Amino acid sequence: MASKRNLNERMQAYQEKYRKLTARLSEIGFIWPGHIQRRYLTCGKPNCVCHKDPEAKHGPYAYWTSKETGKTVSRLLRPEEADLLEKWIVNRRELESVIRQMKGLSKKVFSVALTIHKDAKEE
8 A cells, every 4th residue: 555655745746737737727718619610612603613623612611510409500600700719619629628637637536535535534
């Protein structure tokens, strides 16, 4: 079994990692669900060059797609909307990554914290 000092040192290291993760959370800006896809399209004019040459398609057009109440929704975005929402989507992914790391760290720390708690009760 690990020594009490070793357990306390591990616990302090885990707490420091957790503090750093919580600090990262405070730096994350606005968040947005879904993702943005850029598409090149052919138009409705049959004589347009976009129908004959795949390199001449129109675009790119930015579309935001997400799930809302179990259904996929998409919306065409103006360039400034796409630029803003792209940043917010990156922020959301960062948030989800930090939360996953916090959960993983909590799983690691559980047995150490339990042992420290048990030892403290026995004293």
